[in-house]
Amino acid sequence: MDFRSSDTITGPRSEDVLPTTATAAVKVVIVGGFGVGKTTMVGSVSEIRPLTTEETMTQAGVGVDDNVGVESKTATTVAMDFGRISLSEELILYLFGTPGQERFWFLWNGLFEGALGAVVLIDTRRLQVSFDVIGRLEERGVPFVVAVNTFPDAPHHPVEALRNALDLPDEVPIIDCDARLRASSRDVLLTLMRYLHSLAVPLT
């Protein structure tokens, strides 16, 4: 593996350096089909320019596939864009935009299991793409909200029609958003947090 000389590593810009008090991190996953606007949403609310972490599929296949000698043929690099929001001096929120295909989720340990929740970003022109994603989140018991990225030429469906087509229970929020706008993307995250809050049982 190539490794750039450590002198040439570009770390965070000085304004992006976290205070030493930043010790508590939480994460939210934004999941959706290709081209639905995941990276746009991450970028619009992130305080840093979105970064990319990657993993190679061969890692997951080690010991499973008989690929001795043909490793280079089976290596697929999967990238995931992410951003960051400093919520306070101590608490940092990371947002990961991940592809809808479940086989990629295993590349990063605990991507969903440790997340507070997920945002399923959908495009009404390609609604079926989100069926599988929603099903897999349900199976895993990951709480999620659905955000409809309002593309100008996309058909607009009433929320109840969408809820019916997506077969979502009444309590799961469905909201419109414009992933390009910070305020709109922030409101999606707030909707998710309020929903998670509503799932919490009051302490007795």
Place this chain on the structure above:
Amino acid sequence: MSAPRRERRKADPALSDPERLYVITGDTDGERAALDLVTMVVSQAEPSPTVQPEQAAILRLCRAPLSVAEISAYLSLPFSVVTSLLTELLATELIESRAPIVRAALPDRSLLEAVMHGLQKL
């Protein structure tokens, strides 16, 4: 809407069990530290000449807290490579790590309120 309709699925307890992930991903070497994408890492020492270049780069990057995902991004190294480098640095106490706050069976209301408060300031 006449479009196809999705059918709701039931939560599968086996899938929401984090331990199952370790089985699936193998954890074949049995030695890698349990590091999440958002485990925060802070250096405890300056790199010495005996430290390998990748690890020296990590020690320099993590003078201020940085997540594993950010280390992977800045070094352009795959997540799994970074976790194995970090495992060695943890073993030799050259770095300190802070595990993320994960979703619990019962969501923590005060945590969610802190997140909401932070988002509202954006």
